[in-house]
Amino acid sequence: FAVSxxxxxxxxxxxxxxxxxxxxxxxxVVDLVWYLPLVWLAGRVRSALQRPSIRRRMEQVSGxxxxxxxxxxxxxx
Numbered sequence: 281f282a283v284s285x286x287x288x289x290x291x292x293x294x295x296x297x298x299x300x301x302x303x304x305x306x307x308x309v310v311d312l313v314w315y316l317p318l319v320w321l322a323g324r325v326r327s328a329l330q331r332p333s334i335r336r337r338m339e340q341v342s343g344x345x346x347x348x349x350x351x352x353x354x355x356x357x
Contacts, residue, residue: 283307 283304290299328334 283300286300286303286307287296289303290296329338
């Protein structure tokens with residue numbers, strides 16, 4: 281789905297297929313550079329995030345955020 285947005289960025293007169301392949305490769309490399317450290321960090325903090333006290337606190341915070349978003353939606357005109 282996301283790759284379907286790439287054709288609009290092909291310059292006028294440029295070969296379409298090679299340009300789209302290059303854009304796709306660039307996109308994959310950028311995603312790899314972004315997600316590899318993120319996954320590594322998640323693996324490092326996994327044991328801390330699985331502790332019951334931290335898990336309970338994360339659930340409380342996310343519940344409060346959802347309630348606040350719901351209240352904000354309820355009071356909008």
